[in-house]
Amino acid sequence: MPLTDGAVAVLAQQAAEQIGTKVDVRVQPSTEDDPYRWSGHGRGWTVHIDPGVEVWISADASPVAALAELVDHLDDASETEQYWGRAVPACPGHQHRARVEIDGTDVVLRCPESGEVVRRITPDVR
Numbered sequence: 001m002p003l004t005d006g007a008v009a010v011l012a013q014q015a016a017e018q019i020g021t022k023v024d025v026r027v028q029p030s031t032e033d034d035p036y037r038w039s040g041h042g043r044g045w046t047v048h049i050d051p052g053v054e055v056w057i058s059a060d061a062s063p064v065a066a067l068a069e070l071v072d073h074l075d076d077a078s079e080t081e082q083y084w085g086r087a088v089p090a091c092p093g094h095q096h097r098a099r100v101e102i103d104g105t106d107v108v109l110r111c112p113e114s115g116e117v118v119r120r121i122t123p124d125v126r
Ligand SMILES: [Zn+2]
Pocket: 091, 092, 094, 096, 111, 112, 113, 114
């Protein structure tokens, strides 16, 4: 089943929670006259997670793939003044960021050092 506006908004909010504070999430659907749809983008959404994160989610993506993509891009927030130098998604107790992987229908965050799964996130949409 293709993703919907509402589903993408839910996933974006779930990803944003990984930053740990209240952040602003905007979901922008591509339109029929979107000039980018002919440059390989197709149908989908641009998700803005303030501060500094912008992710393209294709309408063909599965919920878990979309969530993994969103969480993986949270790293871009560390380029902003507000989150400068912060590792996101965080690896509890460590300075580095956790690695984002897909395990079945869940997104898992894995410590790159110990190899242990530090968090499991189940998409709130199916
Ligand atoms: Zn770690």
